[in-house]
Amino acid sequence: MSGLDSNPFVDPVDINPFQDASITQATSGASKNVEDYNPFSATEMGTYSETTIPISAASSQPAILPTSVEQSAQASAATGQANLIKQQEELEKKAAELDRKEKELQNRSPGRALNTGNKENNWPPLPKIFPVKPCFYQDFDEEIPDEYRRICKRMYYLWMFHSATLFLNVLACLAYFTADSQYGVDFGLSILWFILFTPVSFICWYRPVYKAFRSDSSFSFFFFFFVFFFQVAVYIIQTVGIPKWGNSGWISSISMIGKNLAVAVVMMVVAGFFTVNAVLAVILLKMVHSKYRNTGASFTKAQQEFSTGVMTNRTVQTAAASAASSAVFGSNQGN
Known part of the structure; x- marks a missing residue:
């Protein structure tokens, strides 16, 4: 009945639940742990990284290219340097060659220069003691x-x-004459062809083509073509070898097989030389013509060059002046 005797209206004992010993111990430990907790400590960040790299140290590291890139760059630099050295050597050689030619031109005697400025004639290459x-x-x-x-x-x-073929033709015709005395005319004509055609061919078709390529002269090209067509025809006649025409061609050489085989062989060799001359002449004529078409030469330019050359030639001018003065003098005497 003691429980019923208590006064329900009396304030109960004020009890603080947080004053319990177990709760106080737990809260004090938690607050201590919260105060000691450092989220940036090495222990807490061990899950993400083991060490901390300073920013200054990371940024100060130099960038390193791969080994293959470095080797390719070095090889390119070495190749470029080698090309520059090679070009420099070529330029030095050309400069030395130009200096040599300039010195040769300066050392030439101006008194012996003929129609070529300060260039001394050098062909044919004759000894200095030679009178010509x-x-x-x-x-x-x-x-x-x-x-x-x-x-x-x-x-x-x-x-x-x-020229060498014409000289060999003289020897072959001499053998031809010794084998049969009736062919003495061939030997005589062969000497004439050698003496006549060697310088004439040089002046009439070789020098014109040389001048044409040197100065791009239309007149020289046309003169060369005109003369060289006849030269090709002469080569064909010499290759055929008509008897008593002074040429050791195929007809003459074959006719000697039954009489003297050794002489026939010598003549056949010369006939082969004449054949090679004819073939080479045709081939070179076509090559010169192809070069001529690329130069822009024409018959009109050739006429202009011819008229200009005739009007500026001193010999022609002197002859025209002499003819005019003679005509004037004759007319005065007639009056």
Whole structure:
């Protein structure tokens, strides 16, 4: 009945639930742990990174290219340097060559220069003690452009081969004459052809083509074509070898097989040389014509060059003045 005797209206004992010993111990430990907790400590961040890299240290590291890129860059630089050295050597060689030619021109005697400015004639190459001096100046590297130099040299080699063939023709006709005395006329004519055709061919078709390539002269081209067509016809006649025409061709050589085989063989060799001359002449004529078409030459230009050359020629001017003065003097005497 004691419970019923208590006064329900009396304030109960004021009890603080947080004053319990277990709760107080728990809250004090939690607050201590919260105060000691450092979210940026190495222990708490171990899950994400083991070490912290300073910004200054990371930014100060140099950038390193891969080894293959460095090697390719070095190889390119070495190649470029080698090309520059090679170009420099070529330029030095060209400069040395120009200096050499300039010194040669300066050392030439001006008193011996003939119609070529300060250039001394150098062809034919004769000894200094020889009484006859060179008559022409010839220098392929100096006077002929690069695109025409090869064909011009080939024309010069054809002329040399032509001259050697004419000399061998003299020997073959001499053997022909010794085997049969009735062919003495061939031997005499062969000497005449050698003495006549060697210089005439040089002046009439080789020098015109040389001048044409040197100065791009339309008149020289037309003169060369006109004369060289006849030269090709002469080569064909010499190859055929008509008896008593002074040529050791195929007809003459074959006719000697039954009489003297050794002489026939010698004559056949010369006939082969004449055949090679004819073939080379046709080939080179076509090559020169193709070069001529690329130069822009024409018959009108040839006429202009001819008229200009005639009007400016001193010999022609002197002859015209003499003729005019003679006509005036004759008319005065008539009056």
